[in-house]
């Protein structure tokens with residue numbers, strides 16, 4: 001039972017990763033970004049998810065510094081994730097991209113570094129770079145994002161290290177059963193992106209009905225469903241009241257029956273690109 005915002009899952013290398021973090025996709029550099037990150041940390045969030053392509057690592061870094069100071073906690077108390085973008089996939093390129101991300105964030109290590117998308121013919125060299133960074137102690141954990149089962153099988157056929165995390169689009173309309181089963185069997189922690197389907201699920205009549213029954217919001221029902229399914233989740237908001245709302249999911253439990261009813265909403269429907277058909 002996950003009962004606290006700072007509760008963690010243990011990755012297969014022993015590193016502890018918070019079950020819930022803040023996402024910052026589509027948040028531009030600026031005060032709103034800095035304030036969002038700071039507000040999350042002072043509210044008790046211990047995990048922040050960014051990526052090189054979001055173009056906001058400098059502001060995320062500033063929010064982290066200010067948040068840590070205001071909360072009176074050390075860097076080690078925080079779990080920071082970034083991702084290598086497609087244009088930088090390659091052994092040397094990925095090593096360099098990692099340094100660039102660290103510099104922008106103003107950090108001397110990341111907790112988790114991910115290959116953002118499974119670009120055919122490129123992700124294996126990038127993975128070797130992540131393994132090098134990991135073995136050199138420069139990053140606490142390494143993983144992938146948007147990998148389907150066949151991508152994972154292909155990567156792992158040559159990999160020395162099994163990815164610790166696979167971050168994929170995941171919400172009640174896209175339950176990713178195959179990926180989830182595969183990851184569970186291999187000890188790869190699944191992590192949900194766009195857990196709220198970028199807001200598109202919040203007016204769903206069945207979820208609204210459940211929310212009324214549990215005395216919670218639709219967003220809270222969905223995020224609790226993630227956690228009870230063993231999936232790490234990183235909802236994005238820049239609004240302090242929603243940052244707080246999204247973290248208020250540790251004082252209730254959804255029944256097994258309702259968990260099933262939520263999962264039955266699956267339509268294999270994506271809000272983001274399909275990892276088997278993308279052209280960027």
Ligand SMILES: NC(=O)c1ccc[n+]([C@@H]2O[C@H](COP(=O)([O-])OP(=O)(O)OC[C@H]3O[C@@H](n4cnc5c(N)ncnc54)[C@H](OP(=O)(O)O)[C@@H]3O)[C@@H](O)[C@H]2O)c1
Pocket residue numbers: 022023024025026049050116145146167168192193194195196197198199202217219220234235236237238239242245246272
């Ligand atoms: N690996 C990948 O390829 C990938 C792809 C996409 C996203 N991600 C990561 O996953 C994170 C989350 O995904 P996302 O940003 O796409 O979408 P999301 O978290 O599903 O939804 C964010 C949207 O919902 C709104 N919202 C948040 N909390 C709410 C609440 N309690 N009530 C009502 N509305 C709420 C936000 O608006 P306000 O900000 O106005 O509150 C925003 O418009 C990203 O930020 C990023 O870190 C990764």
